[in-house]
Amino acid sequence: MMRIAVLVSGNGSNLQALLDAGLSGEIVGVMSNKADAYALQRAQHANIASVIIEHKAYPDRESFDQVMQQQLLDWQVDLVILAGFMRILSPKFVAQWQGRMLNIHPSLLPAYKGMHTHQRVLHSGERYHGCTVHFVTAELDAGQAIAQAVLEIKPHDTAQSLAQRVHQMEHFIYPQAVEWVCRGDIQFIDQQVHYRGQVLTHPIQFAALH
Numbered sequence: 001m002m003r004i005a006v007l008v009s010g011n012g013s014n015l016q017a018l019l020d021a022g023l024s025g026e027i028v029g030v031m032s033n034k035a036d037a038y039a040l041q042r043a044q045h046a047n048i049a050s051v052i053i054e055h056k057a058y059p060d061r062e063s064f065d066q067v068m069q070q071q072l073l074d075w076q077v078d079l080v081i082l083a084g085f086m087r088i089l090s091p092k093f094v095a096q097w098q099g100r101m102l103n104i105h106p107s108l109l110p111a112y113k114g115m116h117t118h119q120r121v122l123h124s125g126e127r128y129h130g131c132t133v134h135f136v137t138a139e140l141d142a143g144q145a146i147a148q149a150v151l152e153i154k155p156h157d158t159a160q161s162l163a164q165r166v167h168q169m170e171h172f173i174y175p176q177a178v179e180w181v182c183r184g185d186i187q188f189i190d191q192q193v194h195y196r197g198q199v200l201t202h203p204i205q206f207a208a209l210h
């Protein structure tokens, strides 16, 4: 069974979706860089080990990442899931988890990397928006995509309504993508994503029902 660590900084609704999904992997630990992250309470509720590693306590990114790395090794983690983890990771840390670390981002990558995606998408007058599950590489939000959920932007949408709808889709596609990795349906081989033995040239797409 795959041993999974979830890295969080905030609310942790994606962590909750992963906890509720009944994955065939085991979530063995939750790590937060913020002491007040609500995600920590979710972990406690689910009886899962959690640690707070505050980035502010370390002089630089490398030393912070090294402490995280040691904790992941102690937990004997196979798969690292970033779920609203708001720190950029050092290239060394990312390299150690190549093909074994996933993130979810609230946009249809490669469009709208970075922050404030909902506002930016609205501002640009896009017709579609959504979220992407991808492997993590050293370049921010640029790793190989596994799955995307797409929604159509309605005239009355606001950044808030988009955030809410995108979140709902995240809670569906993230557990699905993680489950594929746990079952070996998704594999990372030679820098490429394979789905059931075939190279995945485009992310697997889901459409919103409303």
Ligand code: GRF
Pocket (backbone or CB within 6 Å): 010, 011, 012, 013, 014, 015, 083, 084, 085, 104, 105, 106, 131, 167, 170
């Ligand atoms: C999500 O919107 C995710 O796409 C982004 O951070 C947010 C995390 O939300 N990476 P939550 O903490 O899981 O509720």
